[in-house]
Amino acid sequence: MTNFSDPTVVARAALSRLFEPSDTVGLALTLASGPIDALRIATGRISAGTTLTLEIAGLLEAQGISTRPQALGDALERWRPRVADLAPERDLATLERLGGILLTPECDEWPKAIDDLQLSAPSCLWVRGNYSRGIPELNRMVAVVGSRDSTAYGAGMTGDLAAGLVTRGYTVVSGGAYGIDAQAHRSALAAAQDERAMPTIGVTACGIDRYYPAGNEQLLRETARRGMLIAEVPPGSSPTRWRFLQRNRLIAGLCAVTVVVEARWRSGALNTAHHAAGLGRSVGAVPGSVYSANSAGCHRLLREGSAVCVTDAAEIAELAGPMGSVTLPEPDEAPAVHDGLTVEDLLLLDALPVRASTTIDKLASVAGLSIRDVLAGLSRLELSTLAQRTDDGGWRRDTPHPYSRRPHNNSTNSSSNSSNNSEKG
Amino acid sequence: MTNFSDPTVVARAALSRLFEPSDTVGLALTLASGPIDALRIATGRISAGTTLTLEIAGLLEAQGISTRPQALGDALERWRPRVADLAPERDLATLERLGGILLTPECDEWPKAIDDLQLSAPSCLWVRGNYSRGIPELNRMVAVVGSRDSTAYGAGMTGDLAAGLVTRGYTVVSGGAYGIDAQAHRSALAAAQDERAMPTIGVTACGIDRYYPAGNEQLLRETARRGMLIAEVPPGSSPTRWRFLQRNRLIAGLCAVTVVVEARWRSGALNTAHHAAGLGRSVGAVPGSVYSANSAGCHRLLREGSAVCVTDAAEIAELAGPMGSVTLPEPDEAPAVHDGLTVEDLLLLDALPVRASTTIDKLASVAGLSIRDVLAGLSRLELSTLAQRTDDGGWRRDTPHPYSRRPHNNSTNSSSNSSNNSEKG
Missing domain, CATH: 3.40.50.450 (Rossmann fold)
Structure with missing residues (x-):
């Protein structure tokens, strides 16, 4: 896939050995003059010239990277000790032996996302697999x-x-x-x-x-x-x-x-x-x-x-x-018996005794509801099998079979409902 | 501390039994007419009158609480079943026996913060301890x-x-x-x-x-x-x-x-x-x-x-x-040997061999630094007892005593520094 003799590829392979990662001066140089000239300059074969030096300083400044005026001169000194060891063809041959490829910003397969790194973007990516x-x-x-x-x-x-x-x-x-x-x-x-x-x-x-x-x-x-x-x-x-x-x-x-x-x-x-x-x-x-x-x-x-x-x-x-993008399902916790009840019905449910039966008047007082609301609420709770008429004409809580299906929330209720004033903690 | 015969105290004690918590209509009524008249109205002893009814509706609306026009009428029906059971003097006597006090919005000790609950604020607070x-x-x-x-x-x-x-x-x-x-x-x-x-x-x-x-x-x-x-x-x-x-x-x-x-x-x-x-x-x-x-x-x-x-x-x-407001101390983790080093000195430190010695030129190439930077960096690392001159005129890493104090970060370093390219993971 990689053309191992493409001069741009060879130049970038060499630059990736010359520059340490995030060498912003080196990357600005590459951006300003292209990889082939950048390598010539970085290795001292040609000199940068004033215009290019100013352009590099401008690029760095635009990225908020403060540099000394002699940033490029410093960089050239930093790169010099490595020049003698450069052998990009050897490195590329190693890559080829590994069946790998070299991705460069010039090729279509370059991961564009990496350009967000701006002047810290890599010169190239050595890839195998x-x-x-x-x-x-x-x-x-x-x-x-x-x-x-x-x-x-x-x-x-x-x-x-x-x-x-x-x-x-x-x-x-x-x-x-x-x-x-x-x-x-x-x-x-x-x-x-x-x-x-x-x-x-x-x-x-x-x-x-x-x-x-x-x-x-x-x-x-x-x-x-x-x-x-x-x-x-x-x-x-x-x-x-x-x-x-x-x-x-x-x-x-x-x-x-x-x-x-x-x-x-x-x-x-x-x-x-x-x-x-x-x-x-x-x-x-x-x-x-x-x-x-x-x-x-x-x-x-x-x-x-x-x-x-x-x-x-x-x-x-x-x-x-x-x-x-997926909608997160809520963890599968069994809904409580009172889920979905109105405030009035919740008050009424709590007011209903579990064993003994009680009267409408008493329910109104305990729940703090009007007689009319108590009657309406009891009908709803009866329908949801939460309230039950007693033989003496009163009312009490219905304690359903643990696995019965509740009409009002359409789900199984696996816990016992016998405890009255239990708090969900 | 509480004046148990203060009519306001008695009225609020009664209202706290008449109203369930967050009974917004009851609280709006109390706000509009004061606790004493609110109790008279809530218990049906006097009627609210059109002005007050409108004022209550306005208060609820201003709080974004949508109510039916007959909100107060509904509330009166809701409160009626409890009227017969009201006995605020008995409740206050119980409180007094417990050595407790009743805090009301009228008293100085009322926790002002609770008023942020607005129309859900409590009528009073029963306190003991x-x-x-x-x-x-x-x-x-x-x-x-x-x-x-x-x-x-x-x-x-x-x-x-x-x-x-x-x-x-x-x-x-x-x-x-x-x-x-x-x-x-x-x-x-x-x-x-x-x-x-x-x-x-x-x-x-x-x-x-x-x-x-x-x-x-x-x-x-x-x-x-x-x-x-x-x-x-x-x-x-x-x-x-x-x-x-x-x-x-x-x-x-x-x-x-x-x-x-x-x-x-x-x-x-x-x-x-x-x-x-x-x-x-x-x-x-x-x-x-x-x-x-x-x-x-x-x-x-x-x-x-x-x-x-x-x-x-x-x-x-x-x-x-x-x-x-306290400044959070950082957890007491031993600083790494390279904490506080500049990028150049970090590169140089990593380039220094642990056992064999190396030359300035070789260091420059391996670290990717200029000769000048290598010389300056070695002086700093030597001062920090991180680099050491060898007998043959070369350089290597100094492996300090594990508990030696480092001049450059002024803290003890309790881990061995002998591993070179270790990553802090």
């Missing part, structure tokens, strides 16, 4: 991220959410780390029934030819086979702290929703969430026990209002927008 | 409510929150029910060191001479002794579903913040929360396990945006406003 149908659209991509030291609760929730998302046709995006990330990939793969589906994408901080961390090698191989691995750094690159942090912005940028399942008060997952919020993407946080330090970061997001509380895949789908 | 310093001001009152069938988690959280609130000088208000309510009262009483404090107030759906539910009798007696019991219905009144629901609005109205600790998807506690939100009061919800049905109501509130996520008493105090 089940690419036949391309990278899914933004509103089908959900990031599921969280702590490496996840708890059993976090793992369980991640599994439920990932499986529920895949079943609904979403792709679960994560970072391939231990803990929540690994569980997200694993459960997404397990839930995918259809080999043509794209259950999960791992966005790696290292080159896509490497499996990091080593303990996740099998999982990452399977992700590369049935899903995808994506990186902005070229093959062979090591994961560094900076690249982990920047990888988080890529995950946020690729997804309509970022869900944090478990995160400590300080956590890389919060970094991903903040990137997502900064991009105007939806952020969900899974609540958990207040006593679990691994949920403190989620609660922090909820408290700050940066995230919406999500408890299942349907709620996440709702955040993902149109494609995922 | 440790009244020497009156009902605390709104911004010292926090409602802690939740399910009757609370879990160990809910009980634990309630205990922590109630104790934390009382320690900070707040009064914990709840409904005296089983579960969260009882735990809130219990923990508040246990946390109160000072007999002059007002740790907790129980707002009951029945008369304050009754202990409902029976299993909480001892707790309610203790609440009445060291805290307070408050009701809008007179002594002897039974708790009914309607009164439970209306009691919730009183709790919400009396408190600056309502906190729901545990609640099922349908729960009376959510009703209290919605009352509080409707009154513009703050609402907090405690998160919990998604797998716990008893937290589903809390998550619902969080998801709907009706509540703020709260995890400790300090966060609740923050919601309560000025008196409780």
